[in-house]
Amino acid sequence: MNNVFVYCELEGTVVAEVSQELLTKxxxxxxxxxxxxxxxxxxxxxxxxxxxxxxxxGVDKLHIFDAPGLAPYTSLPHTSVMVNLFKEEQPQICLxxxxxxxxxxxxxxxxxxxxxxxxxxxxxxIGPHEDKKAGKTYESLLYQIRPAFGGNIVxxxxxxxxxxxxxxxxxxxxxxEVLDPDYKGxxxxxxxxxxxPETDYVVKVLDRHVEKAKNNLKGAPIVIxxxxxxxxxxxxxxxxxxxxxxxxxxxxxxxxxxxGFCDHDLQIGQTGVTVRPKxxxxxxxxxxxxxxxxxxxxxxxxxxxxxxxxPINTIADYVINGTVEEVVPKLIKYYKQNSK
Amino acid sequence: MSLKIIVLAKQVPDTRNVGPDAxxxxxxxxxxxxxxxxxxxxxxxLEQALRLKDQNPGSTVTVVTMGPPRAADVIRESLYRxxxxxxxxxxxxxxxxxxxxxxxxxxxxxxxxxxxxxILGGRQAIDGDTAQVGPQVAQKLDLPQVTYVEExxxxxxxxxxxxxxxxGGVETxxxxxxxxxxxxxxxxxxxPRNAKLVMKYKRAMVPLEKPAEGLPYAEEYGKKPYxxxxxxxxxxxxxxxxxxxxSGSPTKVKAVQNIVFKAKENKVxxxxxxxxxxxxxxxxxxxxxx
Numbered sequence: 330m331n332n333v334f335v336y337c338e339l340e341g342t343v344v345a346e347v348s349q350e351l352l353t354k355x356x357x358x359x360x361x362x363x364x365x366x367x368x369x370x371x372x373x374x375x376x377x378x379x380x381x382x383x384x385x386x387g388v389d390k391l392h393i394f395d396a397p398g399l400a401p402y403t404s405l406p407h408t409s410v411m412v413n414l415f416k417e418e419q420p421q422i423c424l425x426x427x428x429x430x431x432x433x434x435x436x437x438x439x440x441x442x443x444x445x446x447x448x449x450x451x452x453x454x455i456g457p458h459e460d461k462k463a464g465k466t467y468e469s470l471l472y473q474i475r476p477a478f479g480g481n482i483v484x485x486x487x488x489x490x491x492x493x494x495x496x497x498x499x500x501x502x503x504x505x506e507v508l509d510p511d512y513k514g515x516x517x518x519x520x521x522x523x524x525x526p527e528t529d530y531v532v533k534v535l536d537r538h539v540e541k542a543k544n545n546l547k548g549a550p551i552v553i554x555x556x557x558x559x560x561x562x563x564x565x566x567x568x569x570x571x572x573x574x575x576x577x578x579x580x581x582x583x584x585x586x587x588x589g590f591c592d593h594d595l596q597i598g599q600t601g602v603t604v605r606p607k608x609x610x611x612x613x614x615x616x617x618x619x620x621x622x623x624x625x626x627x628x629x630x631x632x633x634x635x636x637x638x639x640p641i642n643t644i645a646d647y648v649i650n651g652t653v654e655e656v657v658p659k660l661i662k663y664y665k666q667n668s669k
Numbered sequence: 670m671s672l673k674i675i676v677l678a679k680q681v682p683d684t685r686n687v688g689p690d691a692x693x694x695x696x697x698x699x700x701x702x703x704x705x706x707x708x709x710x711x712x713x714x715l716e717q718a719l720r721l722k723d724q725n726p727g728s729t730v731t732v733v734t735m736g737p738p739r740a741a742d743v744i745r746e747s748l749y750r751x752x753x754x755x756x757x758x759x760x761x762x763x764x765x766x767x768x769x770x771x772x773x774x775x776x777x778x779x780x781x782x783x784x785x786x787x788i789l790g791g792r793q794a795i796d797g798d799t800a801q802v803g804p805q806v807a808q809k810l811d812l813p814q815v816t817y818v819e820e821x822x823x824x825x826x827x828x829x830x831x832x833x834x835x836x837g838g839v840e841t842x843x844x845x846x847x848x849x850x851x852x853x854x855x856x857x858x859x860x861p862r863n864a865k866l867v868m869k870y871k872r873a874m875v876p877l878e879k880p881a882e883g884l885p886y887a888e889e890y891g892k893k894p895y896x897x898x899x900x901x902x903x904x905x906x907x908x909x910x911x912x913x914x915x916s917g918s919p920t921k922v923k924a925v926q927n928i929v930f931k932a933k934e935n936k937v938x939x940x941x942x943x944x945x946x947x948x949x950x951x952x953x954x955x956x957x958x959x
Contacts, residue, residue, distance in 0.1 A: 401840070404804070404814050429835045433816045436801035440772060440808035445919030448799040458923055472923065477797070483926045491919035532813050532844045535830070539838035551958060575958050593855065600798055608957055629957055631948075642935070647948060651940025659945040667949050668959050 332390075333359040334420040334493065336411065337370040338430050339400070340539065342378040344370070347426035347500035352386035354453060354503045355424055361455045362469055365389035367418070371410045373400035380516055387508035389515065396521040398530045401537055402430050404437055405529035412441045413524040420493040422471050424453075427497035435497050445488035446495040447473035449599055451502055451622045458487050465489070471496065476599050476618045483618065501547050501603035501623075544578055544595065551577030552606040554597055554624070557584035558613020558634065558653060565591050567657045568612060574661050580604065582614045598623035610660075612653045616641025633657070670825065671727030673785035674718045677775060677806065678711035678732055678747065680740040681796040705739065707746050710791025712859035714852040717821055718789050719751045719860065725824070729753045731782070735763055735774055738877040744898050748870040749862040756782065756899035757875045763903070765915035768797070772805030773912045781906045782899075784810060787829065788849045792817060803851035814849045815842055819856050875900040 335355045338345040352368060359366040368383050371394040383391055394410050411434065415423070423438075425431035427449045439446035452474040458467040471494040473486040488494040546552065553575075555568045565579065572579045581591040583598055597604055599619035609627035614620060616632075616639055624630070625644060632645035635652045642648045649656050682703035715732070722728040732747040732755035734740050744755030758778050766774065779788065788807075793800035800816070807814035815831055822841065823830040830843045834853050872886055875898045880887045890896050903913060911917060938944040953959045 403842070404807075404816075408808070429817055432800045433804060433814070436768065436772075436799075436804035437808045437814065439801070440769060440805035443769065443919065445767065445769065446799075446801060447920060448797075448801060460921075473920075477925075484922055485924040485926075486920050487923045488919050489921060532815065532842055534840055534842050536841040537835075537838065538840075539835065541837065608952070629952075637937075645935050647936050647938060649938045649940060649945070649948070655940045656945060659940070659942060660949065663942075663946040663949040664953075664958075667946070667953055 330419050331421045332365040332367050332418070333362065333422045334367050334369060334415075334418070334424070336423065336425045336431070336434065337368050337379070337383055338426050338428070339370060339372040339375060339379065341400070342372070342375050344379055344382040345426060345428075345500070346505065347428060347431075347498070349382070349386060349505040350500065350503040351424045351426065351498060352383065352388060353506050353508075354498070355422075356387035356508055358422060358453065358455060358471070359387075362421070364421070367392065367420070369411065369414060370394070371399045371407055373397050376518055384512050384514040384516075385507045385510050386505075387512055391514055391516045393516060393518045394521050394524065395518060396525075398525070399521065401534045402434075403530075403532045403534065404433055405532065406525045407434050408437045408441065409525040409529050410521075411438045414519075415442060415493060423493040423495045425495070425497050427499040431497045435495060439495050442491075442493070444491040444493055444495055445486075446497070447475060447486045448497050450475045450496045450498050451599060453496060453498070458489060460489060470494065476622055499599070499601075499603060501605075546578045546580050546595065546597070546602050546604060549578035549604070550607045551575055551610075552580055552597070552604050552608070552624070552627070553577050553610045553612065554580040554582065554614060555585050555590065555612045555653075556582040556614030556620075557588060557590075558615070559585060559590055560613075562590050564653070567653075567661075571610075571657055571661050571664075574664055577606075577608075577610075582620050583617070611641050611645070612657060614641055615639045616644070670725055671729075672721055672725050672787060672824070673783070674721055674728060674730045674787045674789065675779060675785045676711070676715050676718045676730060676732045676747065676752065677788065677790035677802070678715065678734050678743045679708045679791075679794045680705050680734065680736050680743045681708045681794050682706075684795050705742070707743050708791055708794045710793060710852060710854045711743075712791075713854055713856040714789040714791050714850075715747055715750060715752065716857050716859040717818070717850070717852050718787070720857075721787065721821060721824060722751070731755060731785070733758065733775065733778055733782075735759070735771065738875060741875045741878060741898055744875075745870055745873055746862070748873060749867045750860055751863065751866065754895075754899065756901055758901050758906070759875070759877065760902040760913075762908075762910055762913045765918065766913065767918035767920045768799050768801035768805060769919060770913055770915075770917035772802050772809055773917055774906075774908060775802065776806045776809035777908045778901060778906045779806070779810060781901070784812075784847055786846045787824075788812070788847070790849075790851050792851045792853050800851070803849060807849035810849070812847055812849050813844050814851070815844055816851045818850045818852045821850075870896070872896055873898055
């Protein structure tokens with residue numbers, strides 16, 4: 330009772346990276362609270378195939394729901410699994426990935442349980458809370474920390490009264506670390522029919538195409554990111570050229586994606602990919618907090634900007650005051666000359 | 670088959686164009702410095718609704734929005750593009766709502782005005798980016814949901830087929846009506862305003878906005894009932910006040926911090942050839958690149 334729960338997202342019988350990251354975070358939160366870590370996995374043909382991917386993160390109890398109707402994912406059956414299991418187990422915290430599945434499932438579960446949900450958190454901590462108006466204090470609440478309002482502020486959200494305290498986190502924000510490859514956790518295979526009524530299977534997936542990510546942004550050692558300052562889709566071409574030369578990957582800020590300069594799957598930041606490269610070259614990026622949330626742990630940050638007061642310059646190791654049109658071709662030229 | 674369609678739309682501060690005066694010195698949001706706009710993905714949702722209406726003669730598109738009186742702009746903008754009518758949900762008791770209290774207010778309103786065949790909304794609003802209200806409304810109405818919709822492919826015989834975006838791909842799903850759909854920003858953009866409709870509806874207002882008797886145009890509202898937009902408060906929709914606004918919101922903001930980056934010691938370079946070459950040589954020498 331009152332444990333930390335992580336919803337494990339599956340593609341077939343493979344546990345998503347984001348879920349492994351959340352299991353790692355969940356283990357730490359459970360340790361701080363002195364409770365157990367439990368995981369939930371729902372899919373088809375998964376029993377026997379997923380336990381070794383989940384338990385090593387320090388999972389004390391794994392709840393498996395295995396039935397043909399549970400894969401591919403649809404909202405209603407997975408909601409019933411979570412809601413009915415949670416009514417029995419009364420978790421205090423539930424974490425989910427902030428991707429298409431988690432952002433479809435999380436709100437529906439939170440609405441059914443009347444519990445609070447905070448989307449796209451960039452940090453999770455445990456701490457006390459005082460409600461002065463109501464004259465109440467709370468010992469150990471989940472601090473759900475996220476940038477808000479166009480990135481001008483960082484808000485810490487708490488759910489004082491309602492349980493579970495729910496949060497979604499994007500892939501790459503937390504780090505996955507196996508606790509013990511032989512960690513002994515209990516596996517419970519549930520009778521799906523007891524949790525999911527037949528009437529839940531009303532949405533049919535007729536067709537489905539999933540491709541492996543076209544880019545390796547998340548794991549790239551060198552990232553070259555373009556912002557609104559790149560000016561156009563053509564402006565991004567020179568970033569791709571630089572990337573090819575120095576073996577990096579190209580990303581973009583939200584402003585660049587919104588303006589159509591680069592593809593949506595290249596977006597770096599709170600609502601995109603989080604990266605931790607050795608070198609991050611920010612080209613024409615001013616540095617809204619949501620963007621910085623997705624790259625601040627980079628090893629060396631180089632900012633190329635015509636505005637010497639761009640916020641990103643304050644966290645950069647090198648600031649080049651100049652236009653991208655001028656500087657990027659020079660980077661390519663001198664890299665070619667000096668790397669031989 | 671004629672359809673009843675509701676579009677959930679929100680007026681949002683344009684967080685994409687945040688200027689230096691967006692925050693007050695006290696660290697709160699200076700709303701007056703941010704222009705209020707039609708939430709972009711709600712416009713994508715409106716377009717999908719209007720297409721359904723085009724394909725199914727006799728259908729109606731009703732826009733529901735929650736906010737202060739000026740949020741009626743969202744309804745007018747929708748009427749200019751082909752929506753049939755709209756309701757503004759406005760009441761001090763709705764203020765301070767998180768996504769759960771917002772979805773309660775919207776779901777309660779939809780029950781009051783009648784559950785339609787299709788409820789559409791944007792995937793998320795740019796001021797919160799949560800993507801929670803759509804699924805929460807669906808849950809409160811006990812309806813199926815399809816999120817991240819790119820396109821409605823077919824709607825016939827009580828079923829709807831849609832293409833939706835998923836991580837790394839696309840999915841085609843079929844759902845029974847009534848259903849809640851949330852539409853992605855990558856879906857078709859909304860059609861522009863129609864000049865005739867702008868002329869027809871430019872003075873459409875909710876009762877709170879209407880000119881007092883005796884003022885110019887005040888008499889028009891008696892003659893043209895379509896100029897009076899729907900306006901509802903908590904009593905009109907018989908909302909449980911405990912579930913509205915701040916008191917109906919399980920999430921509380923504990924702290925808000927203005928962002929001040931810890932300035933690192935950094936090297937400032939110019940765009941001169943010497944500086945750029947020097948940087949490349951330094952990075953190569955310490956094996957940072959190459």
